[in-house]
Amino acid sequence: MVWRQLLASLRFLVVMTVLLGLAYPAAVTLAAQAFGSRAAxxxxxxxxxxxxxxxxxxxxxxxxxxxxxxxxxxxxxxxxxxxxxxxxxxxxxxxxxxxxxxxxxxxxxxxxxxxxxxxxxxxxxxxxxxxxxxxxxxxxxxxxxxxxxxxxxxxxxxxxxxxxxxxxxxxxxxxxxxxxxxxxxxxxx
Amino acid sequence: MTPALAGVLSVLCVVVILVVIHVPLGSWIHRVFTSEHHTRAERAVYRLVGVDPDGEQRWTTYAVSVLAFSGASILLLFGFLLGQGFLPWSQGRSMNVDTALNTAVSFVTNTNWQSYAGEAGTGYLVQAAGLTVQNFLSAAVGLAVAIAVVRALARQDSDRIGNFWVDVTRGTLRILLPLAVLAAVALVAGGVVQNLIEPTTITTIGGGQQVLQGGLVASQESIKELGTNGGGFFNANSAHPFENPNGWTNLLEVVLLLAISSALPYTYGLMVKDRRQGFALAGAMGVLMVGAMALLTWSEVAGGSLEGKEQRFGTAWSAIFASATTGTSTGAVSAMHESLQPLSGGVALLNMMLGELSPGGVGTGLYSMLVMVVLTVFIAGLMVGRTPELLGKTIGRREVTLVSLALLITPTLVLVGTGIALVNPVSLDAMSTAGPHGLSEMLYAFTSAANNNGSAFAGLSADQPFLNLALATCMLLGRFVPIVAVLAFAGGVARQGRRPATAGTMPTSTASFAGFLVVIILIVAGLTYFPSLALGSIAEALS
Structure with a gap:
């Protein structure tokens, strides 16, 4: 049971790192361009x-x-x-x-x-x-x-x-x- | 406008906003966790992760999922922090092994104690792909556990309490992520930076030199507050103008860090199909929150000192932020807590010592409050000679034992930890001052760690192996012992049937019950911590 949950955890972390750690900041950075110099x-x-x-x-x-x-x-x-x-x-x-x-x-x-x-x-x-x-x-x-x-x-x-x-x-x-x-x-x- | 009037208006303003948003937000959270429908994105996640979203778990499996997931998160983040130098966008920043371990534990336990300075310890990539990710997931784990406990209270004759992977995925994708995107964009509009510009040395207006920092700040700032995390992108946290540039962003940050925890009692009421149950909890949380906020604001406005405060916020808003952040297990700061008036520092400490339930962290606030509700029902039952019951569930020996375990672990960690640190020459060296204020400095560190808050009396030089490891231990046990205990409690009450309410049943949804609940919370915290507060903050305030 523990090994199955650990494996699921690792896969979940990979998926969420791509989504929350890369895609989300990238999307906010793109949206931030609308506010001109403030993001910089x-x-x-x-x-x-x-x-x-x-x-x-x-x-x-x-x-x-x-x-x-x-x-x-x-x-x-x-x-x-x-x-x-x-x-x-x-x-x-x-x-x-x-x-x-x-x-x-x-x-x-x-x-x-x-x-x-x-x-x-x-x-x-x-x-x-x-x-x-x-x-x-x-x-x-x-x-x-x-x-x-x-x-x-x-x-x-x-x-x-x-x-x-x-x-x-x-x-x-x-x-x-x-x-x-x-x-x-x-x-x- | 006089400072006193502005202070009153400011506290009222926060309260009114929370009262207005807690019903729609609480209803929405209820819909998210009771819906039968999986979105396409969620189905994709479940397929990639390899879990069956329709198979519910016993409490033991649920707890193993939480522990396995948090353990894997700590290991991965620890490795990421140590290995950031081999990856792009590290800005040449690095951490010692003990600092990295402390940081990994800190972010996974939703504490966000920082023994490193953001400008020196963490590059842009690890802040975004490591720390920001855990800002989301640690909040989602707390939320999942709270929902599982409430679900168990709402059920009868069941050996299942829900599916951890479904709860954590829905909490992240349907609640935290959309709100964080909106808040991040609003923060950028207010001036919070969001870029990948390398730190640059410039020649200033007066001909001097200054380093201008960059980074993906807004995307981290929004979830830092919303998820009651509190780990700053920069060392000065929400006092840094790049994290919190003006009065508007400050108001937004205060509301964000209180929003979800304040809405969860309403979700609780809807899930147990008796909204008054939720109002009683919200009332108790509200009384404690407003009481602390008013006291702290009065103390700072009357004291008038701007040491460790930003001019744009002034005394009242520095105090409101300090009260909100310590009452929610957030730990972000917009003023340096060590430079608060002695009485204010004591209120900030007490806010954490109450057990982070006014209104507490995302999810953790609700289940910590439910622990106190069970204790209150038990004590009230003993006083009037009735069988203690909550929502028709008998509060028996197993329930009281588990609740006591969840309740006693944090004070044990705080008091034993502070005691050891105060006789250890290594940690004594870390203190910036002696006397009552020095005691408060160390007590604050262990209180903050064990209650998963993360704010600090920052004069303490906590980046040393002994304190890094001791505080990491407090964060781990202070997070996971209560979680396992409340999940075990959930497993037990889900199995029970529901006794019908009779004339002899003590109601748990009345104002008098909420009042008794507040009294019990204050008595428990007072009996536990009064001696240490008396030797620290109270002695300093009276001298």
Whole structure:
């Protein structure tokens, strides 16, 4: 009885591997072509046609750009994940204090408290988003570093703001990658 | 909108969607498993596999089929993971022997604990043709076992409980596959990637370097949630923007992972020809699910920390996902559970400790709940001095023994396993922190493995031979001991006749029975796990 069932199992696995492991992903991949660039990762290309990132993934940026949230993987793309620190731990309190001190030093002209999302590392390490408050908090620094008008930057922030679907499926967020892409003169299609 | 209002709306939104879909989905599952008709595709499968679809099995043969099939699946997947380097589309990725064994056991038992990182351990081919296949089949096996148990309860004077090959084939082809195709396409529309592009290093906007990953992600993501599997294509799982890019995909994923398990009580009611029986189970599952979800959401919204969370989801939806994934044995995560508030981490643990029945995994949730129903009937019968009965079936010594076995194996594995790991220097080295939080980290790992959940307090460096093998053992026993026990139970009740209901029969379809069921579930879990929760999450929350 056992041998007969084992033989049936092996045959069943072969049939199902062809169907579920090859035909099904292939069919979804074909259907995915209908959605254009999304299946490929919502890539952003510069004027020369070079891929400079994905609109879905955060990147590491210097002070002359808007910056994303702290990342446990430094936005490498080869790994993903968080710090796994407990919010009740002293390690987390130390990390928050350090991040806060660094941000305040780098943004002497910023107004108001440092927003929560600026002090905490994301779950994926590739979070492309920050809060609207954190984006506006960075405007004076970016304006100074680039020598541009703060008002123009605030308009760019508004354009890169993605509202929460239906107002409650998540929260309003600014896509830093898209924001910096338009700052660099990129045009999104 | 205030965060509190958004949190309330969000929980309500999930509940309303489940209430709306559980009737049509449950009816459809009922039709699939009671139909006399085999489709042409199914006939072709039976011919290729060499089984007679019209010959039903005794419970022993059914159990042997489950075990033989799962054993063959583990061996094949283990070989596939080790040999992926010899095949195309491996992206040069590989696994150690103990990691591969742990992974094979993990995906076949519907646990999807991952001691490897998706970006480093598994190439595109093995993810699609190995892991995705088991995402379907492990869910179909759980569904088949649940249907066989319900079928046995609906029968009388029969020594047969159904045909495993028919159940698993129908579950795959008629339920999981069509829903997975629809969900995968919807996920791509939302931005989830689906391609065979090699990982590419690009120069970023700011002039740095970043590796862009590709892969057949959407096709795996949809069945990962729908089949309550939870194994992420990437290490960050559903927190990774390529797996879960926005609020819409997040809502879809939460609904997918709850959908089938929430609909199965309705299927149960239809199969035993008394829909109120199904409503009682759905009510008990719903109370536990909403209670945990509300508590976890409140804890996170009040805590306000975004550590280990994605900005686009925020605290409320991170909490809802965490509650849904631990209450369904899915184990996918959209936020890092180790960075949840201490109270939230405790609720996530408790969700698993309840035995994965609120509403639990695909199939496993229903049969785990039926185990608790039998226990509740037995205890209630003792309290009022009546012969315990369920649907006219006498709950005698054999039934209670089997149910106790199914019930006690997981806490035994969790507590003994955690105990051993906490005195073993090798596994102690794997912990990222000491104190109550460290205890929770290890307790979470064994709870997750033995209950076939798969989520983690991911600070634990679990990719080491001792933990890989210890957790694989927990996953195996935590999956197959209950399955064999409930199938043996099914064999016994199918043979019984059905006693007619009298004025002395205790009804199992009333709200008061559902309430008593919830109380028994909480008492059993509380008595078993309170000391370990007190030393871990509760101590941390109070300090």
């Amino acid at each position: 990762g919502s890539l952003l290309t510069d004027a020369d046609g070079r891929v400079v990132g994905s609109a879905l993934l955060g990147q590491a940026f210097g002070p002359e750009w808007f910056q994303g949230r702290p990342s446990a993987s430094a936005y490498s793309g080869e790994t993903s994940g968080g710090t796994n620190l407990s919010p009740a731990s002293s390690d987390q309190a130390d990390a928050r204090a350090q991040r806060k001190a660094d941000l305040v030093a780098a943004n002497p002209e910023a107004i108001g408290p440092v927003p929560e999302d600026a002090l905490t590392a994301s779950a994926s390490g590739l979070d492309p988003h920050i809060s609207v408050a954190y984006a506006l908090w960075q405007v004076p620094r970016v304006a100074r570093e680039r020598g541009v008008d703060a008002g123009a930057l605030r308009n760019l922030v508004a354009a890169a703001t993605e509202p929460a679907p239906l107002d409650f499926l998540g929260q309003d967020s600014v896509n830093v990658t898209r924001l910096n892409f338009s700052l660099a003169g990129g045009v999104q299609r």
